[in-house]
Amino acid sequence: METFVSFLGGFEALLSWEVLGFMIAGFLIGTFFGAMPGLTSVLAIALLLPITYTIDVVPALVMCASIFMAGMYSGSITATTINIPGAPSSMMTAVEGNALMLKGHGANALGHAALGSMIGGSVGALLLMAFMPIAGELALLIRTPGKFSLVLFALVVIILVDKGAIAKGIVATTLGIMLATVGIDVLQPIPRFEFGTELLVEGIGLMPVVIGAFAVSELLVQAQNWNLSLEGTLKRAKGLKIRRRDFIPPWSEIREVGFFTYIKSAFIGYAIGILPGAGGSMAAFVAYADAKRSSKKPEEYGNGSREGIAAAESANNSMCGGAFVPMLMFGIPGDPTTAIVLGVLVINGLQPGPRLIEQQADLIAPMFASLLVSALILIPLTLYLLGPYFIKIVSISRGLLYSAIAVVALVGSYVATYSIFQMFLALIFGVLAFFLRKHNYSVVAMLLGFILGPDLEQYLRRSLSFNDGNPIVFLTSLDSLAFLALTVVFAYLILRNKPKKAVTP
Secondary structure, X not given: OHHHHHHHHHHHHOOOHHHHHHHHHHHHHHHHXXXXXXXXXXXXXXXXXXXXXXXXXXHHHHHHHHHHHHHHHHHHHHHHHOXXXXXHHHHHHHHHHHHHHHOOOHHHHHHHHHHHHHHHHHHHHHHHXXXXXXXXXXXXXOOHHHHHHHHHHHHHXXXXXXXXXXXXXXXXXXXXXXXXXXXXXXOOOOEEOOOOOHHHOOOOOHHHHHHHHHHHHHHHHHHHHXXXXXXXXXHHHHOOOOOHHHHOOOHHHHHHHOHHHHHHHHHHHHHHXXXXXXXXXXXXXXXXXXXXXXXXXXHHOOOOOHHHHHHHHHHHHHHHHHHHHHHHHHOOOOOHHHHHHHXXXXXXXXXXXXXXXXXXXXXXXXXXXXXXXXXXXHHHHHHHHHHHHHHHHHHOOHHHHHHHHHHHXXXXXXXXXXXXXXXXXXXXXXXXXXXXXXXXXXXXXXXXXXXXXXXXXXXXXXXXXXXXXXXXXXXXXXXXXXXXXHHHHHHXXXXXXXXXXXOOO
């Protein structure tokens, strides 16, 4: 009961002008990065990560949560208007939304996308607050062998999510684990793999890995893939005239979509968000496919289905709430954005785990409240006030934008640690991530391997040390056995319909 009272206190914290200002600023930043093709909320939080050194933990977490929700929603803007998803999770919205746009119903499509995002994001945030205390109680029952099997389950799911490139997923995840072993041993004060230099004794920081893997590599990818033919699309987009009242979907269309579709898709998104590494793209696709399967008008799908937009957007925004569960309870990020939010927690001295909710609820509750307020209030309010101007975001000069991002990324990596070596590491990891992405290796798998590697190692070594080196402990411990069985079940379900060709991560 005390935990629920603390969660309600999170809304009180949002009444502070400082916290409220950071939430609104974060939402606007997330909207900009989400709507700009090639930029995502992951990049936005990665660039703002150094700022968390200079502000309190509550405003930092509130801002991250609002960026997360806004970035997930705003990908639908350019997906609908110019058929270029602002985020990978908006692929299915692009299919249906742009079809409506070509029929002259673009504002209506944006309205349905915002409504789905509002409902899905709100349901996901409410489910997060409702079940987090229960998840905390269950997490206390998991012992060391079970924690190892849980981390192993997370890594296996991360690898198998990209069914067409499992071998490359294994390589990328292993590379991340190897990078995490540089520095002081996780159980003993002994340096390892420092290669004779004091610069590596402290290990490789999360900051250069995040900024390099997501900011620097993204700039290199965009520089390589920039297509001048896009200029014509942008010029046509500038001529669009959208009225505010057109954003409000008629009640008849909402009834036709069906309230059950919104809620069902939101629950699907929340459940998928709990799975490590799944993310908004999988949530949107699964909910979209399920809605099409049960639709009374399946022939509309692919030709401008409002039901398809509602399902996809409800799911990918609800995923935001689900993704926080494994991150806060076990330090296992549910998606790339929560992986960086985990860095914000660590930077501020907060250790993820079941005790976090009990002992630091006053710091975590405002973040939950920010998710709900961003979805329930800021999404519809922002669309109504700024909707007619959204399309102008894509007309910003790419050369100027990417130059500014490059400067912010490198300066941020330096300011965070005041280490030129760390800044060069960000550059090195950026180039490494660029080549990984170029050859279809998952950068997300590498990052999650880097984050989860130390936990995997220490839980393995502690379990073996407590049982005279006998690995049978992982089969005799019930919690460990349950997670191992779950790993096998998920591996079977994911691989059952394995595609023949590799899919780009």
